[in-house]
Amino acid sequence: MKLLDSTDSGNSSSIERTQYPYVTGTSVIGIKYKDGILMAADMGASYGSTLRYKSVERVKPVGKHSLIGASGEISDFQEILRSLDELILYDNMWDDGNSLGPKEVHNYLTRMMYNRRNKFDPLWNSLVLGGVKNGQKYLGMVSMIGVHFEDNHVATGFGNHLARPILRDEWHENLTFEDGVKLLEKCMRVLLYRDRSAVNKLQIAKITEEGVTVSQPYALKTFWNFNAFQNPTVGAEGSW
Amino acid sequence: MTKQQANWSPYDNNGGTCVAIAGADYCVIAADTRMSTGYSILTRDYSKICKLADKCVMASSGFQADVKALQKVLSARHLIYQHQHNKQMSCPAMGQLLSNTLYYKRFFPYYSFNVLGGLDNEGKGCVYTYDAVGSYERVGYSSQGSGATLITPFLDNQLKSPSPLLLPAKDAVTPLSETEAIDLVKTCFASATERDIYTGDKLEIVVLNADGIRREYMELRKD
Numbered sequence: 001m002k003l004l005d006s007t008d009s010g011n012s013s014s015i016e017r018t019q020y021p022y023v024t025g026t027s028v029i030g031i032k033y034k035d036g037i038l039m040a041a042d043m044g045a046s047y048g049s050t051l052r053y054k055s056v057e058r059v060k061p062v063g064k065h066s067l068i069g070a071s072g073e074i075s076d077f078q079e080i081l082r083s084l085d086e087l088i089l090y091d092n093m094w095d096d097g098n099s100l101g102p103k104e105v106h107n108y109l110t111r112m113m114y115n116r117r118n119k120f121d122p123l124w125n126s127l128v129l130g131g132v133k134n135g136q137k138y139l140g141m142v143s144m145i146g147v148h149f150e151d152n153h154v155a156t157g158f159g160n161h162l163a164r165p166i167l168r169d170e171w172h173e174n175l176t177f178e179d180g181v182k183l184l185e186k187c188m189r190v191l192l193y194r195d196r197s198a199v200n201k202l203q204i205a206k207i208t209e210e211g212v213t214v215s216q217p218y219a220l221k222t223f224w225n226f227n228a229f230q231n232p233t234v235g236a237e238g239s240w
Numbered sequence: 241m242t243k244q245q246a247n248w249s250p251y252d253n254n255g256g257t258c259v260a261i262a263g264a265d266y267c268v269i270a271a272d273t274r275m276s277t278g279y280s281i282l283t284r285d286y287s288k289i290c291k292l293a294d295k296c297v298m299a300s301s302g303f304q305a306d307v308k309a310l311q312k313v314l315s316a317r318h319l320i321y322q323h324q325h326n327k328q329m330s331c332p333a334m335g336q337l338l339s340n341t342l343y344y345k346r347f348f349p350y351y352s353f354n355v356l357g358g359l360d361n362e363g364k365g366c367v368y369t370y371d372a373v374g375s376y377e378r379v380g381y382s383s384q385g386s387g388a389t390l391i392t393p394f395l396d397n398q399l400k401s402p403s404p405l406l407l408p409a410k411d412a413v414t415p416l417s418e419t420e421a422i423d424l425v426k427t428c429f430a431s432a433t434e435r436d437i438y439t440g441d442k443l444e445i446v447v448l449n450a451d452g453i454r455r456e457y458m459e460l461r462k463d
Binding site for chain 2: 017019020110114117118120122141143144145146147148149150151160161164
């Protein structure tokens with residue numbers, strides 16, 4: 001990123017700022033369940049309208065106690081992972097028996113996103129941060145301009161519109177692991193049908209007091225033969 | 241080639257309404273707990289109220305990231321004040337600090353609409369109301385945020401506030417009792433929730449008086 005500004009003599013170019021994202025991931029969904037947090041995201045990264053990359057891991061562990069899921073610009077996510085890596089490294093180097101929990105990591109991310117927004121050069125991501133430490137479950141979200149909150153279920157992008165309503169209706173305390181996965185799959189299926197940047201290859205990650213497990217990539221079963229979608233133009237001749 | 245315009249905004253409105261009413265020896269500060277963006281609700285359980293000092297509570301609505309940053313700055317400054325003066329900041333002092341902090345970012349404002357409530361140095365209720373860049377005044381009651389346009393006229397009617405143009409200035413502190421004031425606040429929010437889409441879910445009420453601080457909640461419509 002060029003750091004010249006218009007005060008440099010004879011140079012009329014201004015400080016470059018992020019204008020728009022290039023390679024982007026779509027929704028991430030996170031829920032609290034009995035033993036910890038479950039997070040789901042598909043493995044797609046789009047280049048505008050092209051579904052360019054189909055094996056991108058958008059959910060990653062952070063330290064011992066947290067998981068981060070990102071939607072938005074993938075290169076900015078990689079930058080964030082590098083910063084978090086450094087953060088965890090320095091935390092470990094203290095070697096004092098203490099370790100950064102999900103609340104702390106969420107706060108660090110919030111400060112990072114807000115400060116970049118203040119410089120008009122945002123990291124173009126919406127992040128989901130979940131984890132368990134000392135039995136306390138934590139799930140939060142940060143947007144690219146620094147808006148942040150925690151809740152029992154969160155989602156980014158299209159997930160906010162399509163998945164949150166399902167979660168508001170069907171989420172409850174002490175979901176079992178199986179029920180949690182079923183609920184996430186239900187949300188991911190709706191996103192697959194209705195979000196054009198979704199791909200049918202997803203990973204579900206789980207974090208509990210014991211540690212992190214990220215599932216192998218798999219596909220959801222879909223059904224395209226609903227009666228209402230057969231002969232779709234029958235009621236409106238000339239449409240497509 | 242024309243200079244590229246940014247296609248993202250550094251601001252967002254996360255909605256919500258805040259109200260504060262000053263009494264003879266108490267202060268009521270209230271805000272809803274809904275956080276929204278556009279036509280979506282992000283969360284139904286988010287507090288807009290922040291205790292800055294023993295006798296000083298702030299409620300803010302607007303752009304949540306700026307609100308949180310502002311609360312952090314003020315809390316940090318209060319901690320420094322305590323280290324330097326070995327006492328809590330008074331509400332009028334915090335009032336001035338908030339105004340200065342807001343004006344400091346006059347040319348890239350905190351998009352935060354604040355009401356500050358507490359007890360002044362004589363133990364009387366005091367409410368300060370602000371705009372986004374720090375202009376403020378002490379009033380008997382105030383409302384800010386998305387539902388303010390619905391609530392302020394109702395409070396003007398119920399609290400029969402003397403005109404701020406009168407000389408000598410008449411005390412605007414309400415003669416209502418603490419219970420009556422809390423009831424009034426609940427009525428305000430129930431009404432605002434009906435017509436303002438950004439207000440609802442739950443009402444958080446903080447009451448400051450000589451005995452200390454107390455918190456109360458009331459359910460609001462979730463649609």
